[in-house]
Amino acid sequence: MEKNFKLTREFINQIEDLIEAKDEQGSMALISELHPADIAEIFDELNTDEAKFLYMLLDGEKSADVLIELEEDVRERFLLATPSEIIAKEYINEMDSDDAADIIGDLPEEKQEEILSHIEDIEHVGDIADLLNYDEDTAGGLMGKEYVAVHEDWDVSKSVQEIRRQAEDIDELYYVYVVNKDNYLIGFISLKDLILSDDKQVVKTLSKSDVISVRTETPAEEVAVIMEKYNLVTLPVVDNIGRLLGRITIDDVVDVMREEAEKDYQLISGITSDVESSDKIFQLTKARLPWLLIGLLGGILGAQVISQYESDLAIYPEMAFFIPLIAAMGGNVGIQSSSIIVQSLANNSLGIESTARKLLKELSVGFMNGFICSSILLIYNIFMSDTTALTITVSISLFTVIIFASVFGTLIPLTLNRFKVDPALATGPFITTVNDILGLLLYLMIGRYMYMFFEGVNI
Amino acid sequence: MEKNFKLTREFINQIEDLIEAKDEQGSMALISELHPADIAEIFDELNTDEAKFLYMLLDGEKSADVLIELEEDVRERFLLATPSEIIAKEYINEMDSDDAADIIGDLPEEKQEEILSHIEDIEHVGDIADLLNYDEDTAGGLMGKEYVAVHEDWDVSKSVQEIRRQAEDIDELYYVYVVNKDNYLIGFISLKDLILSDDKQVVKTLSKSDVISVRTETPAEEVAVIMEKYNLVTLPVVDNIGRLLGRITIDDVVDVMREEAEKDYQLISGITSDVESSDKIFQLTKARLPWLLIGLLGGILGAQVISQYESDLAIYPEMAFFIPLIAAMGGNVGIQSSSIIVQSLANNSLGIESTARKLLKELSVGFMNGFICSSILLIYNIFMSDTTALTITVSISLFTVIIFASVFGTLIPLTLNRFKVDPALATGPFITTVNDILGLLLYLMIGRYMYMFFEGVNI
Numbered sequence: 001m002e003k004n005f006k007l008t009r010e011f012i013n014q015i016e017d018l019i020e021a022k023d024e025q026g027s028m029a030l031i032s033e034l035h036p037a038d039i040a041e042i043f044d045e046l047n048t049d050e051a052k053f054l055y056m057l058l059d060g061e062k063s064a065d066v067l068i069e070l071e072e073d074v075r076e077r078f079l080l081a082t083p084s085e086i087i088a089k090e091y092i093n094e095m096d097s098d099d100a101a102d103i104i105g106d107l108p109e110e111k112q113e114e115i116l117s118h119i120e121d122i123e124h125v126g127d128i129a130d131l132l133n134y135d136e137d138t139a140g141g142l143m144g145k146e147y148v149a150v151h152e153d154w155d156v157s158k159s160v161q162e163i164r165r166q167a168e169d170i171d172e173l174y175y176v177y178v179v180n181k182d183n184y185l186i187g188f189i190s191l192k193d194l195i196l197s198d199d200k201q202v203v204k205t206l207s208k209s210d211v212i213s214v215r216t217e218t219p220a221e222e223v224a225v226i227m228e229k230y231n232l233v234t235l236p237v238v239d240n241i242g243r244l245l246g247r248i249t250i251d252d253v254v255d256v257m258r259e260e261a262e263k264d265y266q267l268i269s270g271i272t273s274d275v276e277s278s279d280k281i282f283q284l285t286k287a288r289l290p291w292l293l294i295g296l297l298g299g300i301l302g303a304q305v306i307s308q309y310e311s312d313l314a315i316y317p318e319m320a321f322f323i324p325l326i327a328a329m330g331g332n333v334g335i336q337s338s339s340i341i342v343q344s345l346a347n348n349s350l351g352i353e354s355t356a357r358k359l360l361k362e363l364s365v366g367f368m369n370g371f372i373c374s375s376i377l378l379i380y381n382i383f384m385s386d387t388t389a390l391t392i393t394v395s396i397s398l399f400t401v402i403i404f405a406s407v408f409g410t411l412i413p414l415t416l417n418r419f420k421v422d423p424a425l426a427t428g429p430f431i432t433t434v435n436d437i438l439g440l441l442l443y444l445m446i447g448r449y450m451y452m453f454f455e456g457v458n459i
Numbered sequence: 460m461e462k463n464f465k466l467t468r469e470f471i472n473q474i475e476d477l478i479e480a481k482d483e484q485g486s487m488a489l490i491s492e493l494h495p496a497d498i499a500e501i502f503d504e505l506n507t508d509e510a511k512f513l514y515m516l517l518d519g520e521k522s523a524d525v526l527i528e529l530e531e532d533v534r535e536r537f538l539l540a541t542p543s544e545i546i547a548k549e550y551i552n553e554m555d556s557d558d559a560a561d562i563i564g565d566l567p568e569e570k571q572e573e574i575l576s577h578i579e580d581i582e583h584v585g586d587i588a589d590l591l592n593y594d595e596d597t598a599g600g601l602m603g604k605e606y607v608a609v610h611e612d613w614d615v616s617k618s619v620q621e622i623r624r625q626a627e628d629i630d631e632l633y634y635v636y637v638v639n640k641d642n643y644l645i646g647f648i649s650l651k652d653l654i655l656s657d658d659k660q661v662v663k664t665l666s667k668s669d670v671i672s673v674r675t676e677t678p679a680e681e682v683a684v685i686m687e688k689y690n691l692v693t694l695p696v697v698d699n700i701g702r703l704l705g706r707i708t709i710d711d712v713v714d715v716m717r718e719e720a721e722k723d724y725q726l727i728s729g730i731t732s733d734v735e736s737s738d739k740i741f742q743l744t745k746a747r748l749p750w751l752l753i754g755l756l757g758g759i760l761g762a763q764v765i766s767q768y769e770s771d772l773a774i775y776p777e778m779a780f781f782i783p784l785i786a787a788m789g790g791n792v793g794i795q796s797s798s799i800i801v802q803s804l805a806n807n808s809l810g811i812e813s814t815a816r817k818l819l820k821e822l823s824v825g826f827m828n829g830f831i832c833s834s835i836l837l838i839y840n841i842f843m844s845d846t847t848a849l850t851i852t853v854s855i856s857l858f859t860v861i862i863f864a865s866v867f868g869t870l871i872p873l874t875l876n877r878f879k880v881d882p883a884l885a886t887g888p889f890i891t892t893v894n895d896i897l898g899l900l901l902y903l904m905i906g907r908y909m910y911m912f913f914e915g916v917n918i
Contacts, residue, residue: 009811035669037688045811164655173651174633174692191650192632196623210494228717229496231710233633233692250709251690254716258687261720262802268727269798269886270791277803278810281820285827288795292861295791296832299784300839306780313776320772320779321765324786324899325758331787332729332754332888336747339728343721344736351737352468352504361740368744373755380759402751427728429791440783 005038012045019050028057036062040069048077064094067103076106084111088118096171097124098144098252101131131246139223140216142253143237143246146170149177150203152186157199159189174233177244178207185236185244187211213238216245223248224256225348264342268335268427270295291429298433302327302440309444312451318387319447322394323440329373330401330439331432337362337409338426345413345423355414359407366406374399389447389454396450397443404442405435464497471504478509487516495521499528507536523553526562535565543570547577555630556583557603557711560590590705598682599675601712602696602705605629608636609662611645616658618648633692636703637666644695644703646670672697675704682707683715684807723801727794727886729754750888757892761786761899768903771910777846778906781853782899788832789860789898790891796821796868797885804872804882814873818866825865833858848906848913855909856902863901864894 011030018026031039031054039058043051043066055063055078067075079087092100092115104112112132119125127145134140148166150159159176167173176194178187187207197206213236214223227235227250235248262274270291275284306313306323313319341358344350353361374395381391412431413423425431470489477485490498490513498517502510502525514522514537526534538546551559551574563571571591578584586604593599607625609618618635626632635653637646646666656665672695673682686694686709694707721733729750734743765772765782772778803809812820833854840850871890872882884890 007811009813012811035671035689037690160654163651167651167655170651172692173649190632191654192622192626192629195619195650195654196626212494228710228713230494231496233631233709250692250713251687254687254709254713257713257716258720258806261717261724262806265720265724265727265798265802268724269794271795271798275799276806276808276810277799277817278808278812281823281827284799284820284824288792288824289828289831291795292788292791292828292832293835295788296784296835299781299787300836302783303780306783307777310776310780313772313779317769317772317776317779318766320776320782321762321769322758323779323782324761324765324895325755327783327787328758328761328790328892328895329751329754332751333747336729336750339724339730340734340736340743343724347717347721349735349737351735352466352471353737354468358736361743364740365743365747368740369748369751372748373751376752376755377759433787436783436787 005034007038007041007045012042015042015054016046016050019046019053022053024057027054036065037069039066040071043078044071044074048081051078052081060090061094064091067091068095068099072106075103079103079107080111084114085118088115089120092119092128093121093124096144096146097127097131098142098146098246100124100128101141102136104128105132105136134216137220138216139214139218139220139235139237139248140245142220142223142248142256143216144249145246147177147234147236147244147247148173149179149183149244150189152178152180152202152204152207154203155199156194156197156201156203156206159194159203163194172249177211177236177247178203179244183243185211185213185238185242188236211236213242214248215240220253220256221260221346224253224260227253228257229348260346263422264346264424264427267422267424268339268342270429294429294433298429298436301433302437305437305440306444309448312444312448316387316390316447316451316455318385318390319393319444322390322397323443325377326394326397326401326439326443327436329398330405330435333366333369333402333405334409334432334435335427337366337406338413338423338431341410341413341417342424342427345417358414359410362406362410363403366403369406370399370402373402387455389450392454393443393447393450397439397446400442400446401439404438408435464493466497466500466504471501474501474513475505475509478505478512481512483516486513495524496528498525499530502537503530503533507540510537511540519549520553523550526550527554527558531565534562538562538566539570543573544577547574548579551578551587552580552583555603555605556586556590557601557605557705559583559587560600561595563587564591564595593675596679597675598673598677598679598694598696598707599704601679601682601707601715602675603708604705606636606693606695606703606706607632608638608642608703609648611637611639611661611663611666613662614658615653615656615660615662615665618653618662622653631708636670636695636706637662638703642702644670644672644697644701647695670695672701673707674699679712679715680719680805683712683719686712687716688807719805722881723805723883723886726881726883727798727801729888753888753892757888757895760892761896764896764899765903768907771903771907775846775849775906775910775914777844777849778852778903781849781856782902784836785853785856785860785898785902786895788857789864789894792825792828792861792864793868793891793894794886796825796865797872797882797890800869800872800876801883801886804876817873818869821865821869822862825862828865829858829861832861846914848909851913852902852906852909856898856905859901859905860898863897867894 015030104115116125148163150162175188175190180186187209188211189206193206212230216237233250237246239245271287272290273287275287377398378395385391413426417423474489563574575584607622609621634647634649639645646668647670648665652665671689675696692709696705698704730746731749732746734746837854844850872885876882
């Protein structure tokens with residue numbers, strides 16, 4: 001079967017009609033064959049009551065899978081409207097520990113405890129409670145307890161027995177970890193190698209010892225970089241002294257990668273939180289207003305700067321012509337420089353150059369771009385402008401602004417990163433606005449001196 | 460072992476010294492324990508001769524793995540300096556077909572044929588030649604031929620035998636595909652289920668029939684969305700009528716996701732090609748100049764627009780104060796609106812609203828943000844500006860510009876997408892510049908009428 005479910009407005013209307021008619025069979029006929037991720041997409045479009053009706057029709061395992069796939073706000077609304085006992089017994093029971101911890105972790109503390117108290121499987125509730133202790137942006141917060149570990153001295157046949165015992169609740173199992181008697185992680189075996197090996201072979205001889213692992217406190221971003229770099233499907237997590245605690249699967253890390261990329265993209269596009277075009281007007285407005293307000297403030301400061309030169313402008317109004325050009329170019333160059341650093345940091349390709357070397361290089365790039373752009377502008381103005389002072393002012397200012405913004409745009413994200421602040425902030429509104437205003441100031445200052453020099457104007 | 464190899468300038472210096480001294484043992488001691496991905500990082504920092512020296516020390520399988528991990532330009536330089544026969548026998552022989560096709564595909568056609576002619580394994584060379592036919596941005600270009608398929612009527616024990624036969628050359632094997640006698644894909648089994656099943660059980664009864672597959676021509680971006688949405692580790696690829704042709708692994712798709720995100724990020728930050736801060740000055744300049752030139756052109760057009768209003772500015776130079784504010788806000792709002800659409804398209808969360816509804820929503824958002832921003836500016840100017848005409852002009856213009864840019868910023872990427880053009884282009888320099896200039900024009904036009912009305916100025 002090729003998968004090509006595509007959610008449409010018609011489909012939603014159809015299912016809403018069935019729900020209103022309380023047609024359980026009809027509703028189930030529509031959704032029962034769908035993948036949980038597709039059902040979750042449908043739920044995201046329904047209101048809480050409609051979703052609840054549909055949800056009660058699903059069996060335990062499927063409803064747990066759908067719950068995992070729901071958007072956070074939809075899920076939270078739904079869970080808060082559902083008794084803790086049902087959440088515990090119908091849904092959490094069926095989930096991997098990491099998914100369960102993620103979902104419970106978003107709820108109010110009281111509700112969390114209520115749900116945990118209703119889970120009967122003591123091992124499962126212990127695992128979830130353990131995982132709730134880790135920061136969600138670390139390896140501990142990403143890992144699940146659903147791994148299979150075998151003892152280095154066992155043979156293949158005993159290992160398979162153990163897999164049989166441990167793996168019953170595990171959906172996805174690709175590697176088996178090898179530990180010593182104190183549970184220290186010492187290697188791994190792929191299921192493929194287990195299948196292809198003789199029953200009597202000892203695990204130690206099959207185990208690959210170059211196992212890559214992280215600690216619980218490793219940041220999620222670093223986990224993503226490691227799994228991407230080394231092409232891993234699962235990554236074991238160990239404690240400070242190397243004992244195996246859990247494993248991270250690639251699907252969770254793909255989500256981390258997506259979120260990281262989105263966060264950087266949102267910052268550079270001036271949006272403050274995770275919104276989608278399908279969100280509500282209020283959310284969309286709220287996510288966009290902060291940058292606009294900073295931009296507004298920047299614009300007002302710019303107006304203040306220009307107003308200091310009002311008398312100049314009254315005498316040579318043509319100075320105003322190039323105000324947008326200078327402001328825009330400063331902002332553009334700054335964003336370019338910052339974004340290269342931000343992206344290199346994000347995909348771990350910053351290289352081994354020192355900051356001084358990077359700056360020197362950036363200066364050269366700024367010099368070349370500045371030279372080319374100012375020369376073009378110079379030629380344009382030689383033909384188009386009557387005022388030598390303006391011609392010279394515009395080109396010198398542009399050159400200076402481009403060099404300045406290049407350096408500034410490189411230094412800021414590197415500095416932020418050194419102080420463990422998200423370097424992507426440098427691509428946000430504040431720095432851009434500062435670049436705009438400084439460019440403006442430079443332009444008007446240089447202009448005043450040039451007019452004094454070339455035209456003998458004295459202000 | 461915890462993995463924490465971190466490349467440093469010192470390490471590179473050390474290895475360069477060893478290479479210069481032709482110290483094979485010393486060099487190997489430094490790198491032999493490292494992961495291929497780490498060795499590739501080292502190679503990226505060396506020149507071709509140094510890399511070649513080191514490369515010859517690695518054994519076949521490791522050198523193949525390193526080759527796969529190298530940056531494209533470094534790899535191409537290296538391969539062009541290496542005899543085709545060595546490439547074929549030492550490296551390509553050891554690679555999965557998809558990696559081999561990716562690497563060969565980047566080379567000149569003549570070199571490709573030379574390499575293929577030196578591969579002795581007929582099946583392998585056939586697989587690679589097949590894969591070279593697919594566009595690299597499609598499922599066909601991503602897939603490899605290294606899958607294991609079992610017949611639906613076989614039992615577990617025969618399947619394991621078949622895995623033993625087929626899986627020898629396959630590093631990563633997590634699922635076995637189930638086909639009928641005509642090679643139609645009808646299901647899959649996880650290795651875990653195979654291990655846990657009785658030897659005599661028939662594959663058909665174990666097989667999960669809700670297998671998700673794509674066709675060879677499915678675009679790479681869509682493959683990424685599918686694997687992410689359904690949390691897949693491998694994805695089978697079929698031909699037009701459903702016959703199994705190959706499989707895509709998640710690590711290749713992670714790379715696609717990263718590239719997609721980077722492409723969008725580069726467009727919005729005004730960079731035209733894939734550069735990193737460690738690239739050469741010339742590359743960095745070249746990647747940044749195009750947007751700066753478009754920005755420059757925009758600035759010149761802006762200057763032309765303002766120059767039409769030179770006489771106005773001579774009379775009321777305070778109009779110039781708010782030129783940067785209006786231009787910047789138009790650009791900002793446009794980018795915000797476009798980027799939300801671009802991101803929603805990228806992660807497939809555009810929802811099921813019609814374009815008309817989206818526009819209506821965007822109008823409302825623009826209305827709210829425009830109202831808030833213009834009101835703040837109005838209050839500011841009531842206290843700070845002496846001229847009623849300016850006060851009114853600035854607020855009305857800002858309001859109009861925000862609404863206009865919102866609509867424009869939403870429509871453009873949706874339109875581009877409908878015509879199968881990358882919607883992220885809407886966040887690039889062209890549209891932003893158009894927004895800037897239109898904002899400027901609006902402002903100056905409204906200003907002229909307001910001054911005529913309030914001050915009786917006649918221009």
